Amino acid sequence: MPAPVPAACNCGPRCIGGRSGWRWRWPAAARWPGHGQRVSDTRRRERNAVAPVKKKKGAGHWMDARAGRNERLQHLQTAMGERGMSALVCTRNLNVLLASGFWPVLGAVVAIVTPEPRVLLAVPEDVGELARAGWADLVCPYQAGTLERIGAAPAGLFAVLGKLLEPLVGRGGIIGVEAGTGSLPASYASLQVYGDTLRAWLGASFPHATQAPADDLLAHQRMVPTAWERARIGVSCELAAAAFREGAQQLREKVAETEAVLPFREAFVAHATAHEGVCRADSYFYCMSGPHAARAWASFQQSRPAPVHRHVPILMHCNSYADGYWTDLTRTYVLGKPDPRLAAIFHAVQHASEAARAAIRPGVRGRDVDAAARVVLTNAGYGKYFPHGLGHGVGFSAIDHGEPPRLHPASDDVLEAGMVFNVEPGVYIDGWGGVRDCNMVAVTGDGCELLSPFHLKTEDWCIPI
Amino acid sequence: MPAPVPAACNCGPRCIGGRSGWRWRWPAAARWPGHGQRVSDTRRRERNAVAPVKKKKGAGHWMDARAGRNERLQHLQTAMGERGMSALVCTRNLNVLLASGFWPVLGAVVAIVTPEPRVLLAVPEDVGELARAGWADLVCPYQAGTLERIGAAPAGLFAVLGKLLEPLVGRGGIIGVEAGTGSLPASYASLQVYGDTLRAWLGASFPHATQAPADDLLAHQRMVPTAWERARIGVSCELAAAAFREGAQQLREKVAETEAVLPFREAFVAHATAHEGVCRADSYFYCMSGPHAARAWASFQQSRPAPVHRHVPILMHCNSYADGYWTDLTRTYVLGKPDPRLAAIFHAVQHASEAARAAIRPGVRGRDVDAAARVVLTNAGYGKYFPHGLGHGVGFSAIDHGEPPRLHPASDDVLEAGMVFNVEPGVYIDGWGGVRDCNMVAVTGDGCELLSPFHLKTEDWCIPI
Structure with a gap:
C-alpha cells in the first residue's frame, strides 16, 4: 500500500x-x-x-x-x-x-x-x-x-x-x-x-x-500532434531556421568543426531569448566536414576538433528544442564554389527532397515517400550512397529513428493530415564526404507544409569566401 | 533463447x-x-x-x-x-x-x-x-x-x-x-x-x-575513481576552470542570462578543442541573477531571457563533460562593488567552503564535512538560508544528489582516499538573491586536493564595470 x-x-x-x-x-x-x-x-x-x-x-x-x-x-x-x-x-x-x-x-x-x-x-x-x-x-x-x-x-x-x-x-x-x-x-x-x-x-x-x-x-x-502542438513545433523550427541563416554567414575556413557550430548556437539563443512565449530553448549543432561528413549517415553526429576547408562539403546538423518541442534539421554548405561533383550531388539531394515533399499527402505510405526520393538519387547514380531511411517522426522526439511515421523502404505507416516528420535524403561517399538535406514537414489536407523554409537552393549552400 | x-x-x-x-x-x-x-x-x-x-x-x-x-x-x-x-x-x-x-x-x-x-x-x-x-x-x-x-x-x-x-x-x-x-x-x-x-x-x-x-x-x-579516472575528471575540471576565467571577464550588465552564458560556453569549447586527448566535450552553463538566484537551491538551474544587473549576485552554474567525466561547479559574481550585505555573504560562503575543505580527510563522515561548512554559515547568521546538503559524488554522474559520497547532515558515508565530490555551500534569500560556491575536490591520503583552483577570493568574484 x-x-x-x-x-x-x-x-x-x-x-x-x-x-x-x-x-x-x-x-x-x-x-x-x-x-x-x-x-x-x-x-x-x-x-x-x-x-x-x-x-x-x-x-x-x-x-x-x-x-x-x-x-x-x-x-x-x-x-x-x-x-x-x-x-x-x-x-x-x-x-x-x-x-x-x-x-x-x-x-x-x-x-x-x-x-x-x-x-x-x-x-x-x-x-x-x-x-x-x-x-x-x-x-x-x-x-x-x-x-x-x-x-x-x-x-x-x-x-x-x-x-x-x-x-x-x-x-x-x-x-x-x-x-x-x-x-x-x-x-x-x-x-x-x-x-x-x-x-x-x-x-x-x-x-x-x-x-x-x-x-x-x-x-x-x-x-499526430494537435494543431496547438504543431504550432509549437513550428516555433521551434523558426528559431532553428534563424540560427541556420545567421550562423552560415559566419562560416570560415580553418576554424575547427567544434568551433564552427558556435555562431549557430549563439544565434539560436539570441532568437529564442527574444521570442515571447518561449521559456526553455537550446540547440545541439554538429559540424562534419570533408571526408568526415561521409560518416554522417550514423544515428548521431559528432563535431571534431579539426578545421573545415574550402571547396568540400560542410554538413551542419541541428537538433534543437523550445519547451520540449524538437527539430531535426541539416544543411550542407561549401566555402567557395562547389566543384562539378559536389554541385551535382547538391542538385541531386535537393531534387530528392523536393520529390519527396511532392509525394506527401494523406493516405500515402511511408515507403512511397521514401521511394520518391530514392529514385531520384538512384537515377543520378547515387542510390547506393543513401544507406538510411528518408525520415521519421520528430517533435516530441529529437532523433528516434523508430518514431512513427517512418519514411523507409519497409514502412507501411500511412500518412495522416497533421503528422510532423523529417525528410532527410543524403549521399555519403567514403573518403570524399557527405551531403544531406534535412527538413521538417507537416502533412496538410492535400499535401505538405514545409516547416523549415530556408536555404533551399544551391546558391544558399555556397558561402562566399 | x-x-x-x-x-x-x-x-x-x-x-x-x-x-x-x-x-x-x-x-x-x-x-x-x-x-x-x-x-x-x-x-x-x-x-x-x-x-x-x-x-x-x-x-x-x-x-x-x-x-x-x-x-x-x-x-x-x-x-x-x-x-x-x-x-x-x-x-x-x-x-x-x-x-x-x-x-x-x-x-x-x-x-x-x-x-x-x-x-x-x-x-x-x-x-x-x-x-x-x-x-x-x-x-x-x-x-x-x-x-x-x-x-x-x-x-x-x-x-x-x-x-x-x-x-x-x-x-x-x-x-x-x-x-x-x-x-x-x-x-x-x-x-x-x-x-x-x-x-x-x-x-x-x-x-x-x-x-x-x-x-x-x-x-x-x-x-572511488581510479587514479586514471581521477586524472580524467581533473582534465574536465581544468577545461571548465578555463571557461570560468575567460567567461567572467566578459560578463556585462543588461545582457540576458541566456546570453551571459555564451562566452563561458565558447571559451569551454575553445579549450576543449585545443586539448590533446579530449574527443567529446561540451558544457551546460546556467546563469541566475538577482532575486532569481534565490531559486538556485533547486536541483536544476535555469537561465531566463531577462537581463543581469550591476551590484546584484550573478550565480553562474556549470555542468560540463570531457569524454564522459563530469564537473559540477558554481561561482557567484557581481558587476561592480558588492554592497555590505553581498560582501558579507560572499565572505561567509567562501569561509564555509574553506572550512569544509579543511575538514576533508579519509575516515571522516560526510555529515561532519557538511557540519564544518554549516556551522560557519550559521554563526554568520545564514544557517537557515542553506537548505540543501553540502555535496555529493561527481565525475561519472553530473548532478545526482544521491550519488555517494553524500555530504549531508544525515550522511554516514565515510570518506576514502581517492573519492571525488563537490563542495557547494550556498545562501539563498527569497526576494534578494543567492550566492553559491561549488568546487570539486579529491580526497588525498591526509586531506583534500582542490580540483577547481580558480576564482577563490572575493576580488575574483567582483567584475569591474
Missing part, C-alpha cells in the same frame, strides 16, 4: 481527493501560488479553445500551454477508452509533455491521465512554477529530500502517486504504463530513469490492478 | 567465443580495424600501467583510455567475486564508461564484465571507431537497422548479447543488472532507455540464471 500522507484538502468537490475520501493539503514549502486548486469552469472553458501560438506582447516568457489542452485530452480519452484504462501513467519526459503540456527538466515528474479526462502531475517541490506552464488539473509537489533526510525521489514521489492512483485503480482496473525501449530527449545535464522501481511499486501497491504496456498508444498519440 | 547469429570466428583461443564453441565473424560492414580481435599480451601489459593523462603532442584527439583498464577491472573483479556474479551487464551510459572506458553517445551500447575479468561491448555499427577509445577486450557491432528492416535496437542488440552471455550464464549463475532508479548524464540530444525489455529478455533467454540488482555495487565503484 502507498505510504500514508497526512493531509487535508479544501479544493472542493471536483478535486480528485474528494472522490476517495482522502484530502490533500499543500505543504507550507510550496512556493508558487494557485496549484493544487480546482481549476474553475470558466478557466477550463478558456483553455479549451485551440489557438495558434501568437507572439503576444506582454505575455511573458512562460509558454501558455493551456490552449493546447482540449484536443490532446480528447485524443487520449478516446485511446484510453478503447483499452479500458483507468489510469495512464507517464514518466518519460516526452510523454509527460504529451499528457500535460509541461516538459520536465530532470525527469522526476509523473503525469497521470484519468478517464474523465483529467491530468494529475506529481512534481518535485523545486520544479516550482515551471509546472504552471502546463495544463494539468492538479499539480502535487513532493519533497525529494530535506536536511533530515537525504534526497531519494522515489520515496516522496511514490507517496504522492499512491494518493493519486488509489481512487482510480485501488479496487482494480487497467493501468497504462511505459514498458518498452524508448528514446528520451535530453532537457538538462542529466535525466532520471526508474529501472524496475516504478513498475514494482505499482504491482505491490495496487495488487488488484493490471499493468498494460501503453508504449504504442503513446507513440501513436505523439505521431 | 537468444536469436541465432550465423558467424564464424578466428580470434584464437582467448576469444570469448572459444569457450562455448560459437564463433564470431566480423561483418563486412564493420568500418574500423582491429576490433573483435584478441588483444595481445604485450598490449595488455602496456594497458596495465596506470599513468596520469599527458598532453602528448601527436597523440591525436582520441582519448587513450586503455591506461585506466587494470585498476578499474581489479576493483570490479573483486566486487563481482564477493557476490558470485558470472556476468555484470551495464546499459546506462555512466556504467558503460565505468566498465569499459568508453562513453556511449546515444546509449544503445551494453557492456558485459566477466569474472576473469574481461569486458565485452555490444555496440551499434555506427558507433564505429568511437568504441576504440575504451579498453574493451571484444567489441561486437550489431546492425540497428538496414534498408530491408526498420531500425530497432533491441532486436540486433539482443542477438549479440545472447551470444556473449550464453557461455557465461547459459547453464545458470548470477547476472548483475541495473534495476533501480538512476540518473543518466546527457551525452547527446537524446538517450535510449530500455524499460522492461532487457530484464524480460534476460529472464526468457537465460531461465537457469538469477538476476541480481547491481546498482549499489556500481554506485560504490563510481564513488
Whole structure:
C-alpha cells in the first residue's frame, strides 16, 4: 500500500481527493501560488479553445500551454477508452509533455491521465512554477529530500502517486504504463530513469490492478500532434531556421568543426531569448566536414576538433528544442564554389527532397515517400550512397529513428493530415564526404507544409569566401 | 533463447567465443580495424600501467583510455567475486564508461564484465571507431537497422548479447543488472532507455540464471575513481576552470542570462578543442541573477531571457563533460562593488567552503564535512538560508544528489582516499538573491586536493564595470 500522507484538502468537490475520501493539503514549502486548486469552469472553458501560438506582447516568457489542452485530452480519452484504462501513467519526459503540456527538466515528474479526462502531475517541490506552464488539473509537489533526510525521489514521489492512483485503480482496473525501449530527449545535464522501481511499486501497491504496456498508444498519440502542438513545433523550427541563416554567414575556413557550430548556437539563443512565449530553448549543432561528413549517415553526429576547408562539403546538423518541442534539421554548405561533383550531388539531394515533399499527402505510405526520393538519387547514380531511411517522426522526439511515421523502404505507416516528420535524403561517399538535406514537414489536407523554409537552393549552400 | 547469429570466428583461443564453441565473424560492414580481435599480451601489459593523462603532442584527439583498464577491472573483479556474479551487464551510459572506458553517445551500447575479468561491448555499427577509445577486450557491432528492416535496437542488440552471455550464464549463475532508479548524464540530444525489455529478455533467454540488482555495487565503484579516472575528471575540471576565467571577464550588465552564458560556453569549447586527448566535450552553463538566484537551491538551474544587473549576485552554474567525466561547479559574481550585505555573504560562503575543505580527510563522515561548512554559515547568521546538503559524488554522474559520497547532515558515508565530490555551500534569500560556491575536490591520503583552483577570493568574484 502507498505510504500514508497526512493531509487535508479544501479544493472542493471536483478535486480528485474528494472522490476517495482522502484530502490533500499543500505543504507550507510550496512556493508558487494557485496549484493544487480546482481549476474553475470558466478557466477550463478558456483553455479549451485551440489557438495558434501568437507572439503576444506582454505575455511573458512562460509558454501558455493551456490552449493546447482540449484536443490532446480528447485524443487520449478516446485511446484510453478503447483499452479500458483507468489510469495512464507517464514518466518519460516526452510523454509527460504529451499528457500535460509541461516538459520536465530532470525527469522526476509523473503525469497521470484519468478517464474523465483529467491530468494529475506529481512534481518535485523545486520544479516550482515551471509546472504552471502546463495544463494539468492538479499539480502535487513532493519533497525529494530535506536536511533530515537525504534526497531519494522515489520515496516522496511514490507517496504522492499512491494518493493519486488509489481512487482510480485501488479496487482494480487497467493501468497504462511505459514498458518498452524508448528514446528520451535530453532537457538538462542529466535525466532520471526508474529501472524496475516504478513498475514494482505499482504491482505491490495496487495488487488488484493490471499493468498494460501503453508504449504504442503513446507513440501513436505523439505521431499526430494537435494543431496547438504543431504550432509549437513550428516555433521551434523558426528559431532553428534563424540560427541556420545567421550562423552560415559566419562560416570560415580553418576554424575547427567544434568551433564552427558556435555562431549557430549563439544565434539560436539570441532568437529564442527574444521570442515571447518561449521559456526553455537550446540547440545541439554538429559540424562534419570533408571526408568526415561521409560518416554522417550514423544515428548521431559528432563535431571534431579539426578545421573545415574550402571547396568540400560542410554538413551542419541541428537538433534543437523550445519547451520540449524538437527539430531535426541539416544543411550542407561549401566555402567557395562547389566543384562539378559536389554541385551535382547538391542538385541531386535537393531534387530528392523536393520529390519527396511532392509525394506527401494523406493516405500515402511511408515507403512511397521514401521511394520518391530514392529514385531520384538512384537515377543520378547515387542510390547506393543513401544507406538510411528518408525520415521519421520528430517533435516530441529529437532523433528516434523508430518514431512513427517512418519514411523507409519497409514502412507501411500511412500518412495522416497533421503528422510532423523529417525528410532527410543524403549521399555519403567514403573518403570524399557527405551531403544531406534535412527538413521538417507537416502533412496538410492535400499535401505538405514545409516547416523549415530556408536555404533551399544551391546558391544558399555556397558561402562566399 | 537468444536469436541465432550465423558467424564464424578466428580470434584464437582467448576469444570469448572459444569457450562455448560459437564463433564470431566480423561483418563486412564493420568500418574500423582491429576490433573483435584478441588483444595481445604485450598490449595488455602496456594497458596495465596506470599513468596520469599527458598532453602528448601527436597523440591525436582520441582519448587513450586503455591506461585506466587494470585498476578499474581489479576493483570490479573483486566486487563481482564477493557476490558470485558470472556476468555484470551495464546499459546506462555512466556504467558503460565505468566498465569499459568508453562513453556511449546515444546509449544503445551494453557492456558485459566477466569474472576473469574481461569486458565485452555490444555496440551499434555506427558507433564505429568511437568504441576504440575504451579498453574493451571484444567489441561486437550489431546492425540497428538496414534498408530491408526498420531500425530497432533491441532486436540486433539482443542477438549479440545472447551470444556473449550464453557461455557465461547459459547453464545458470548470477547476472548483475541495473534495476533501480538512476540518473543518466546527457551525452547527446537524446538517450535510449530500455524499460522492461532487457530484464524480460534476460529472464526468457537465460531461465537457469538469477538476476541480481547491481546498482549499489556500481554506485560504490563510481564513488572511488581510479587514479586514471581521477586524472580524467581533473582534465574536465581544468577545461571548465578555463571557461570560468575567460567567461567572467566578459560578463556585462543588461545582457540576458541566456546570453551571459555564451562566452563561458565558447571559451569551454575553445579549450576543449585545443586539448590533446579530449574527443567529446561540451558544457551546460546556467546563469541566475538577482532575486532569481534565490531559486538556485533547486536541483536544476535555469537561465531566463531577462537581463543581469550591476551590484546584484550573478550565480553562474556549470555542468560540463570531457569524454564522459563530469564537473559540477558554481561561482557567484557581481558587476561592480558588492554592497555590505553581498560582501558579507560572499565572505561567509567562501569561509564555509574553506572550512569544509579543511575538514576533508579519509575516515571522516560526510555529515561532519557538511557540519564544518554549516556551522560557519550559521554563526554568520545564514544557517537557515542553506537548505540543501553540502555535496555529493561527481565525475561519472553530473548532478545526482544521491550519488555517494553524500555530504549531508544525515550522511554516514565515510570518506576514502581517492573519492571525488563537490563542495557547494550556498545562501539563498527569497526576494534578494543567492550566492553559491561549488568546487570539486579529491580526497588525498591526509586531506583534500582542490580540483577547481580558480576564482577563490572575493576580488575574483567582483567584475569591474
